[in-house]
Amino acid sequence: MPHPTAWREGAAARVRAAIAAADRARRIRVRRRRAWRAAPYIAAASVSVTLVGALRGWPARASLVLLVLGLGALAGWTRAVRARREIGDRVAAAIDRDAGLQGELRSASWFASRDGRDAWIDWHLERAAARLADLEWPRVYPPVVDRRAQATTGVLTVAALLLPMALPGLPGGILIYKETRPALRPLGTRPLAAAIPTGLPEELEAFLAQAENGTVRLDAAGDPAAVRRLIDKLSQVHDAASLKALARATGPKPETAPRSTDAAMKTLAERADRAAQNAAVPPPMRDALEDLADDLTKAADAERAANGDPRETRPSRRPQDGDAAQANASPRHQEPSIQSVRDPDSGGGAAVLMVADPNAIGRDPGTGLGGGSGADAQNGAMPDLGRALRSETVEASANTDGSDTLTERRRRSERGEATVTFTRSAPRAFDRGRASAPPAVPEERRSAVQSYFVRQQ
Numbered sequence: 001m002p003h004p005t006a007w008r009e010g011a012a013a014r015v016r017a018a019i020a021a022a023d024r025a026r027r028i029r030v031r032r033r034r035a036w037r038a039a040p041y042i043a044a045a046s047v048s049v050t051l052v053g054a055l056r057g058w059p060a061r062a063s064l065v066l067l068v069l070g071l072g073a074l075a076g077w078t079r080a081v082r083a084r085r086e087i088g089d090r091v092a093a094a095i096d097r098d099a100g101l102q103g104e105l106r107s108a109s110w111f112a113s114r115d116g117r118d119a120w121i122d123w124h125l126e127r128a129a130a131r132l133a134d135l136e137w138p139r140v141y142p143p144v145v146d147r148r149a150q151a152t153t154g155v156l157t158v159a160a161l162l163l164p165m166a167l168p169g170l171p172g173g174i175l176i177y178k179e180t181r182p183a184l185r186p187l188g189t190r191p192l193a194a195a196i197p198t199g200l201p202e203e204l205e206a207f208l209a210q211a212e213n214g215t216v217r218l219d220a221a222g223d224p225a226a227v228r229r230l231i232d233k234l235s236q237v238h239d240a241a242s243l244k245a246l247a248r249a250t251g252p253k254p255e256t257a258p259r260s261t262d263a264a265m266k267t268l269a270e271r272a273d274r275a276a277q278n279a280a281v282p283p284p285m286r287d288a289l290e291d292l293a294d295d296l297t298k299a300a301d302a303e304r305a306a307n308g309d310p311r312e313t314r315p316s317r318r319p320q321d322g323d324a325a326q327a328n329a330s331p332r333h334q335e336p337s338i339q340s341v342r343d344p345d346s347g348g349g350a351a352v353l354m355v356a357d358p359n360a361i362g363r364d365p366g367t368g369l370g371g372g373s374g375a376d377a378q379n380g381a382m383p384d385l386g387r388a389l390r391s392e393t394v395e396a397s398a399n400t401d402g403s404d405t406l407t408e409r410r411r412r413s414e415r416g417e418a419t420v421t422f423t424r425s426a427p428r429a430f431d432r433g434r435a436s437a438p439p440a441v442p443e444e445r446r447s448a449v450q451s452y453f454v455r456q457q
Contacts, residue, residue: 011125012112018132019087019109022095025141028078035074036149042070043156050163060164067160099140104128196242197233201249204230207285208250211275227285234288243299262300262307269296 046067053062092109099105108128207230210216237246247264269292275281276289441449 011122011129014129015105015108015112015125015132016087018129018135019092019095019105022099022135022137022140023087023091025137026095026098029141029144031078032144033146035078036144036146036153039071039074040149040152040156042074043067043153043160046070046160047156047163050160054163063160063164067157071157099135101131105132108132196245196249197236200230200233200237201246203233204246205250208271208275211278211281212271214278214280216278216280227282231284231288234292237292238295240299240302243296244303247296260303260307262303265296265300265303269293269300272296 046063049058049066050060050063052058053060087109089106089110092106096103096105105128108125112125203226207216207227237243243265244261247261247268250268272289272293276286276293281289
């Protein structure tokens, strides 16, 4: 049988060893929690160093060294926990609370650090040592699991490892872009994207040829369904690529076709504008042709400007833009001048001095309709005369049935009789009121009534 003193010292030692193991597990858990909180910041710093290094020419391994050193330092700091240290009453109370021992471990720790012993203290230490031996401290202090911090750290770590290979500016990185970049072909050999509806060039060429030859019929404009399909296809062509493809596919033969794309678009725009001025063309088709001419003109100007053509400084004009021709007159015509104007009725007697129009030509205006023979003379022709005299046929006595009828060209008017009638009703009679005035006050009571209402104050 062991000596009682040795038996008591053995129980106290087991209590102190159990408390030390619990304190170590508790400190490792706290440090791991703090390490996982700091790990995303270290990975983010490594990614930042990678991006800054790509701009300033730093070595690619700088960010990798920072990442490895940072995460390694966190792992070492987590494990660097002393096995033994002086455990005070506050730490023992925290461990007792975490283990749910209801103060037994705290009191046993206090008794184990004292020299004075008796039978009750020895029994208490032995009981606490036996109970602590049955505890599993990894279950009391389980490993820290921070899913959000772990996922963030993992993503940033992968980014820090892949960025040096993806960024060509980092010395030592893999220049992926230079190896995988496709070779550029010359502009002349690049194929033009077919962005036009199927059959549009042939249908548009046929319609323009009919308009130029004067074979478009006013009554039905050919086939209404075909005209409607052509309008729908023209409404789908707006971007520069489709306009270029349409201009190349529509027009004269290849041996007589213009060489440049902008010239082809200008030619097609002029043809579309002339066809829109034809009175036999239906109004919806006129609008579609005018829109096509506008889009082609703008695309041709943009193409000419992109190719560096010196003509880009002079905006192109459509035939109906003759009324704005004087806006681009020569600078010498902008200065006001004093001219002599002859009065045709005065027989050349007196001369009248007046300030001429700044945009006028400094020569004899002449007489008669159309003005003189200046550079901007209209030769007696009204600008945009065809558009001003556009006619529209309205037939009120006939109506064409069918789903393909162009309703904008056929208007139907009808005459009918109103079916709503009104009847006159006799006014209702109302009886007069039978109210009568109250009876008069007798003469013998007038004084009493008067004295009642008129009192002395």
